[in-house]
Amino acid sequence: MNNGDVLSGDIMKLDSGKLSLQTKYAGTIELDWRYVTALDSDKSFWVSLIGEEEARLRQFEGQETGVTVIDSNGRKRSFSAVWPVAAIHIEKPVIADTWELGGNLVATLDSKSGNDDELLIGVEGKLNIDDQWNKNAFYWDIEAEDDDGVKSSEWKVGYSYSRYLDEHWFVQGAAEQEYDSDEDLRTRTSLGGTLGYRFWETAEGALKTSGGISRLWEDYKTNESQQDYALTWVFNYRTRIINNWEYFANSRTFFRLKQSTTLVNVNQGVKIGLTDHITWNLTHILDYDSDPVDKTQKIDSRVKMGIGYQW
Incomplete structure (x- = not known):
């Protein structure tokens, strides 16, 4: 475990992000897969790796951190973390994929500066519906x-x-719309696709990036509406600082092809786990437009605080 504990017992299954372990001292216990750092067993299991359509009969070989997966033909693959292992079953499952539901809801107080100085209250949230190779985020x-x-x-x-x-490469499609009743830029809508690479993703942290192309629609109250294709780059990073403190940084960059201008959104901050489900969040958000239509300032900046619930 990531806290240094070493648990022994019989592996029953890994399903929906929960590892069931039959122990002599506590019966059957369930462990959150995100907090498991290494795995070892002398038995064979039906194992699904991320990106695979069906489970295969495999064995595990322990490492100090991570796991080595051994196929029935003797092929060995070593991973620095256990997250590429998506599911474990004693008997061959009818289907390999299992879905998991998660998310968060945050009440926020937002102080905005730049083209407009405002103090706003709000609510934000995210809902994830995932299996080992399909990830949906609302x-x-x-x-x-x-x-x-x-x-x-x-x-x-x-x-x-x-x-x-596979455990690293992914393709992504995304759609987003923004609205502001005060700005001349009333709505901005984006629709696009990217090819991405995940360097790692564990309970301790994650690093992912992707690039591709998007279509932008920007509607103004007084200026002429604009449409353009844009090269797109997305960056996502998080890491545990200490105990329940987590730092995160996410950015998205559009380079408008017809206008040859750049649009950047960056949000970074700290999330502190107060309990298993309650968090306190502090986020700094920066929006940059190299050629704004309606304002002279190229940068809008805001600081947002919030109390959230995650599941």
Whole structure:
């Protein structure tokens, strides 16, 4: 385990991110797969790796960190972490994929500066529906302000689907729309696809990046609406700092091909686990447009605080 504990027993199954272990001292216990750092066994199991359509009969060989998977033909593959192992069964499963539901919901207070200075309250959330090679993410961020009876609102909603080809490579399709009742840029909609590479993804941290092409639609209240294709680059990183403190950084860059301009969104911050489910979040968000249509300032910056619930 990632806390240094070594547990022994009979492996019953790995299903939906939970490892069932039959022990002599505590009966059957369930372990969150994200916190398992190494695995060893002298038995054979039906094992599914990320990106595979069906389970295969395999054995495990222990490492200090990670796992070595041995196929029935003797082929060995060593991984520095256990996350490439998606499912383990004693008997051959009818289907290899198992779905897992997770997400978070956060109440936020947002201080914005740049082209407009605002203080907004809102709610944001994310819902993940995943199996070992299909990843679905629905997300939203809704904020509102009442300034002496003058009400304004802004929101962002999006969806992404990632299909993993193996434990590292994946293709992703994504759609997103942003709205701001105060800005001349009323809505921005993006739709695109990327090819990505996952360097690692464990309970301790993750690093993923992808690149591709998107279509942008930008609608203005007073200026002419614009459409353009854009080269797209996405970067996602998180790491555990200490105990329940986690640092995260995510960015998305569009390079508009027809206009030869750049649009960048970066959000980074710290998430602190107060309990197993309750978190405190501090996020800094930066939006950069190299050639803004409606404003003179190229950068909008905001700091957002929130209390969240994750499952």
